Amino acid sequence: MSERGAAATPARAVTGTDPMQPAPWRVVRTQPETHDTFTMTLAPVGAGPPFTFEAGQFNMLFAPGVGEAAISMSGCTGTVDKVVHTIRAAGRVTKTLQGLKRGDVLGLRGPFGKPWPARQAEGHDVLLVAGGIGLAPLRPALCHMLENRERFGRVNLLFGARSPRDIVFAKEIETWRGRFDVNVEVTVDRAESDWHGRVGVVPTLVPRAQFDPANTVVFVCGPEIMMHFTRRELERHGVPDESIWVSMERNMKCGVGFCGHCQFGPLFICKDGPVFRYDRVASLLGIREV
Ligand SMILES: Cc1cc2nc3c(=O)[nH]c(=O)nc-3n(C[C@H](O)[C@H](O)[C@H](O)COP(=O)(O)OP(=O)(O)OC[C@H]3O[C@@H](n4cnc5c(N)ncnc54)[C@H](O)[C@@H]3O)c2cc1C
Numbered sequence: 348m349s350e351r352g353a354a355a356t357p358a359r360a361v362t363g364t365d366p367m368q369p370a371p372w373r374v375v376r377t378q379p380e381t382h383d384t385f386t387m388t389l390a391p392v393g394a395g396p397p398f399t400f401e402a403g404q405f406n407m408l409f410a411p412g413v414g415e416a417a418i419s420m421s422g423c424t425g426t427v428d429k430v431v432h433t434i435r436a437a438g439r440v441t442k443t444l445q446g447l448k449r450g451d452v453l454g455l456r457g458p459f460g461k462p463w464p465a466r467q468a469e470g471h472d473v474l475l476v477a478g479g480i481g482l483a484p485l486r487p488a489l490c491h492m493l494e495n496r497e498r499f500g501r502v503n504l505l506f507g508a509r510s511p512r513d514i515v516f517a518k519e520i521e522t523w524r525g526r527f528d529v530n531v532e533v534t535v536d537r538a539e540s541d542w543h544g545r546v547g548v549v550p551t552l553v554p555r556a557q558f559d560p561a562n563t564v565v566f567v568c569g570p571e572i573m574m575h576f577t578r579r580e581l582e583r584h585g586v587p588d589e590s591i592w593v594s595m596e597r598n599m600k601c602g603v604g605f606c607g608h609c610q611f612g613p614l615f616i617c618k619d620g621p622v623f624r625y626d627r628v629a630s631l632l633g634i635r636e637v
């Protein structure tokens with residue numbers, strides 16, 4: 348499978364000609380997903396160029412007076428008048444974003460990065476494999492596939508969370524599960540006796556997916572250890588590395604290839620990724636930032 352798929356149509360920058368200049372966006376809605384994760388809907392302040400993005404791309408969100416963090420779009424793709432992000436309150440910036448209320452204004456630069464190669468997946472079986480908040484960047488890909496269902500073979504979502512209370516998009520997962528044209532498998536690492544679902548790590552879901560290994564495209568997003576063991580399980584089932592795509596996370600500053608902060612061996616996560624074909628980053632997985 349060609350690697351060029353990830354370099355699909357570049358999205359238009361909402362920030363105009365200067366990608367370092369955040370544009371003001373207003374909080375329209377904030378909705379809790381779990382105890383530490385929330386989904387935030389933003390609309391631009393004033394008129395501007397249309398915001399167009401593809402699944403897997405990210406924005407730099409600027410919490411005034413605190414700093415910026417890279418956050419993927421988690422809403423459906425295309426040209427949109429509102430942008431949706433799902434955020435885990437992990438540190439200073441994301442905790443500040445969590446505290447914003449409807450009507451508050453933040454800064455946004457983007458969209459940046461290479462998307463999932465959704466067009467290359469057309470005509471193939473698809474496995475979307477997510478760990479925790481890794482479901483956020485995969486949700487637009489699933490949304491696109493469900494909206495264009497006839498273009499894809501069997502579609503599988505394999506999702507793992509640390510515990511039942513860490514399951515993001517819980518209601519939507521129920522809705523997807525109710526459809527006949529997508530296979531949804533969920534597991535948790537650990538649970539109390541009131542959990543009636545599966546317990547185990549995400550790679551244990553691979554044998555439950557419905558796919559032809561020779562005709563399958565896999566998108567994986569989650570902690571690197573989870574991506575590593577998922578790929579190993581896929582290999583056991585005959586899926587070649589050229590069919591596996593992963594989304595990498597590293598600390599970002601500029602988001603556009605200027606500062607070198609996200610350098611990952613010879614690659615810049617912000618502009619060469621965050622989505623990479625597995626064989627391109629295999630030797631670098633697990634290496635800490637330089
Ligand atoms: C391309 C890309 C896409 C991303 N998409 C998303 C997304 O959609 N949603 C999302 O939630 N995140 C996403 N991230 C991750 C997000 O950018 C980082 O988590 C970012 O560092 C958060 O910034 P922060 O200032 O809030 O946290 P930071 O201060 O940078 O903290 C990040 C890490 O440090 C730990 N930490 C922070 N403070 C402390 C402390 N006092 N003690 C111990 N540990 C601490 C946190 O647990 C966390 O693991 C993405 C990253 C990339 C590169």
Ligand code: FES
Binds near residue numbers: 601
């Ligand atoms: S974040 Fe600056 S080069 Fe990638």
